[in-house]
Amino acid sequence: MLSESIQNKDNPLFLRRLKEDLKDFERAPLFPPRKVETVKYYLSNDEKRLYNGVTEYVEKHFNRALENEKHNVTFALTILQRRLASSARAIRKSLERRYERLKELYEKGQLIQEVGYDEEYLEDLEEKERWKKEEELLEKLTSAETLEELKEEIKKLEELGSLAREVEKKEIETKLNELKKVMDAEKLQKSEIKLLIFTESKDTLEYLVEKLRKWGYSVTFIHGGMNLDQRIKAENDFRNQAQIMVSTEAGGEGINLQFCWLMVNYDIPWNPNRLEQRMGRVHRYGQQHEVHIYNLVAVDTREGRILEKLFEKLSRIREHLGSDRVFDVVGEVLVGRSLKDLIVDAIANRRTMEEILKDFERIPDEVAIGKVKEASLEALATRHIDLTRILGEQRRARENRLVPEYIEEFFKRSAKALGIAMKRQDGFWHVTSVPFEIRNQPYDLKAKFGEVQREYSKVSFDKEKAFKGQAEFVAMGHPLLEAVVSAILTRYDRIAGEGATFLDPAGKKDGIIWFFEGEIKDGKNITAGKRLFAVYQEINEQALSFVNPAILWDLKPLNKEQSQASELSCPSDADTIKSFLVTEGLENYKKELLERRQRDAGVKKKYGIRSLESTILDSDAKISDYETRRMKGENIPEATIQNEVRRREDLERKKQRLLKEIEAEVHLYATEPTIIGAVRVLPGKMQGEMIADEEIEQVGMEVALEYEKRQGREPEDVHLENLGYDIRSRDEMENYRYIEVKARAREGAVALTPNEWLMAKRLKEEYWLYVIVNTATHPELYVIQNPATHLKPEEEVSIVRYIVKDWKNKSERAN
Incomplete structure (x- = not known):
């Protein structure tokens, strides 16, 4: 469907590209390189005893639950295994909570083996809610079939909890020491370099914050249990004060930390997508440094051996490709199995470690490299990307x-x-x-x-x-x-409502500029667009016209005494001005927005609705498959079927909601314009040579336009729009010139308005100053590229202008 949308140019701006491939329009990389290193370590003897004890417990009860098709129990036990891999603190607290809850259930004579939700449901929850549900699973689900078996399990949990407390009490956690080695190698204590540490467990987060603060570091943290204000404050603290942030997965969503370029994964998520999300917090647009990422892996554990093998393969592919793009497409290097599947196989001991590790070699490196390239849709992008349109959008922006x-x-x-x-x-x-x-x-x-x-x-x-x-x-x-x-x-x-008085140093304007806020809403009563409109009303002829609101920069504000001494009255009819704004301004603005919305609506109907319909069909097939398997005698939990039924109903609701949204989004209407304020503009007087002469200026424009045409460019006269330049000119290669024209009857200094000078500084090499001298007799054209760099104007506050006297020394005579 993506391929079709790009080929049809329905969606030419959406391409799945790996960030390492992205370049700006000067072909410079948008993202600096990142260096990902696996820090391998071995558990201490005490840690190894704890690891083996917990893993044997998980293996035994996992397989028992699997035989009885108690899938919630198997999932709960994998949670326990992940806590074990996280830290001694996390496994100790998890074991204690599980022990206390199962003991309570034993005393009540209860056995709980199923709940009304599954692993897939939990994956879609916010972190705070997911933690709550996971704790519920971990604390009360058991594979025990009898109270006697439950009693035996509780006894084992008591032993494991005691072992975990002994390990934590000795404060010699190997992983923590490896973290300190990384910090020392990066010289954190002797610098202001910031460090981001990720962990899956809130217990581990609290443990790390406690230890790091004892080491003398300023530390902040972020996790899913924090509200929006707390998260924003934590992000700001990390930017401006704290040297280290410890974060759970919630920190991998919606925050930008490109001011940090050092990251440690204290534990490794079994879902590779989350690993990439973590990296994306620091390796993102705006990052100016090479990013260093360290993955801590205990290679003498079951999951550690698998992660070590994965990272080794990814490293070989990365070296071949010359970029770190492989972390975006980890799934391409495995055949029919996810990383989590392989780890669960190892934990449950369903296959030997040697058999599991062979899965990484089932796809040769060269084939995996091809799959990575295919996944990035390189060929598709090369054939069908509409670069002209993208450049046009960039130009307008x-x-x-x-x-x-x-x-x-x-x-x-x-x-x-x-x-x-x-x-x-x-x-x-x-x-x-x-x-x-x-x-x-x-x-x-x-x-x-x-x-x-x-x-x-x-x-x-x-x-x-x-x-x-x-x-x-x-x-x-x-x-x-x-x-x-x-x-x-x-x-x-209130003061804005009283108006203000400005002086036009050029002496051209004598009237009122009305400022309005124009708003277009859609059928959902949501703002589709807002725009500031400025309507100029001439004092005598009462003619109305639109001007660029930025014109205020080129006018001189008068103080209260000067304003009162001036003629402030100007006959006006508010209804006439609003009517002009609605018919000549808002209607065109609405058409502009509607054209864009109708195109977007067509894309949503063509692909969004089709995608939902396809997913609904898949859900129907899954429900039918469950029912068929149940009829054949397979034990499919009712909760599993009902979850899929609810998912299908939710998809249908989403489809209907999307159809209504599409209809509402193309129903646009203008609200009544709001008057923001008005300014009375009085004509001023330039001194001596600076007096504007419309006839001379018109001749100067004609000279500049003719010159552009002779040079093979297509010039557009925009001098009435107050854009900060008079001519927008382009050649056949889509190279642009933004030209400000200054015409003098004879010779002398030229004056630039604040708006013109700011645009010169903004557009730099694309901004040109064309000066025509002796315009009244024999016009001569001089051109200056990037005047903001080459000229040193004198600011004349009294007339709100930048006076350039030495322009001729920096210019080039045009033929």
Whole structure:
């Protein structure tokens, strides 16, 4: 289905590619390399006795439960085995809890061998809920058929618990010592390098936090039992204060820790996908360092030998491919068996270790390499990816995105007004103190954007700079910026309604700019899009037109006294202006959104509904198979069948819900526009040579446009859109020039607006300044590429312009 969607160009932007293959449009890798190392160790004699005792107990009761088809019991015992592999603390506490619960059931004369849910159901639960269910299984399910057998099992658990307490009491856990060796080798104590440690068990997490703090490290942690606010705070603590974070699988979901590049898997999940999810917390877009990952494996245990063999095979494949891509597709190196299946075979002793390890050689390395390449859909991507469309989307995003300098300037001014303390430090901002009223945000804002912290040690408003400097990237959607925007809107809402007065230094505008928020909603009453509209109303002719809201950057604000001394009145009809906005602005915006939504809806119908229908058929077949096997006398638990029936019903509900959602998503309507504010714009006067002459400017535009055509490019005149450039020009290779045109009647300095200068800094090599001199007589064109780098303008605050006097020395005469 994926192949079909790509070939039909229904979904050209979705490709399953391994992160190691991804490059930017300059062909530079998006992800730095990662080095994965297996740290092999052997258990101490005491640890070995504990391991053998627990594993023999698990093997005995696992096989007994398997013979009686008590699948919940077998699953409970694998949980116990995983706790054993995690830490002495985890197995000790698990054994004690199981002992106490089974003893309680024995005293009540109860035997519990089944519950109403299975392993597959538990895999889909949130970690907190999964832990709760797993403890329930582990503590009360038994393979015992009689109370006498249960009594014998309880006695064995008491012996094993005593053995576990002895091991823990000696505080010589080998794995912990191996962790310390890794930390010493990476020189953690002598540096600020951060370390992320993963474990499956909450008991192990608490044990590690306790030990690491005793060693003198600053430590934070995250696990599934923590609420959203606690997780966000832990992530922020790790970024700004703590050197080490200990995390369970919950930390492998939804958090970004690319400021950390050292990771240790204290225990290895039996599901390889979870291993890759863990690695993905640090090996992700924005990571600037080579990532080091250490897997701790006890090679003298049953599961350890299997993991050792797996990692050896993956290492050979990795060396052949020249990348670490193999961890994304572990399943491709095994035939018909999962990693968990092999480990369970070893624990239950159903096959010899030699037989199990041979499974890794059933697929030769060269065949496995081919499967890895096939899994990444390399050929499919090469044949069918619509690169032109992707580049077009990237181009539009670059042109339309909110310039970081705007956000930074807004934040600086807002911080001053709101009492946020910040200082410049090594090219970044250090936000030293955020007042309580800014941090004390309503729950809805916290749930959507996250918690606002008291301090941010390293902040940048530029994405590339933030990534390279391992700083916090503050943009729209960041909790701090969203809280600041909310506070400014609340504090100045009334004042904004009173309006303001600005001066147009160019002397071209005399009227009012009305600012509206336009919103389009869908059939679910969910916002499909919001846009800020600016409508310019001329003072005399009352003509209406749209202008770019960024025009404010090019105007000079007047103080209260100057505003009162000016003519502020301007006849207006609010209904007329709103009507113009709805018919000329919102309707076009709705069409733009609807076109995109209709295309997405078609894809959802064509592939989403088909996928659900296919899964429903698979579920029907599974239910039918269960019933057939039961009729033949096989013992299929009723709970297993009912779980599948519920799953099938849930799939049908999802299908119907998706159909309704698709219908609602293409039903768009515009809400009534909201007036945000208005500004009165008065015409100012440039001094001397800086006076604008529309006729001269028009001739300059014609000269620039003709030059572009002679050079074989396709120029587009956009000077009325206030984009920060006058011409967008491209050649047949899709190379773009963003051209600002300055025309002089004779010669002299040129003036750039703040918007033009910011766009020059943003677009760099793609931004060009075209200066036409002697325009009134014999026009001469001079061109300057990347003026932000080559020119040193003088900022004239009084006229809100950047004056460039030495442009000719940096320019090239155009033929």
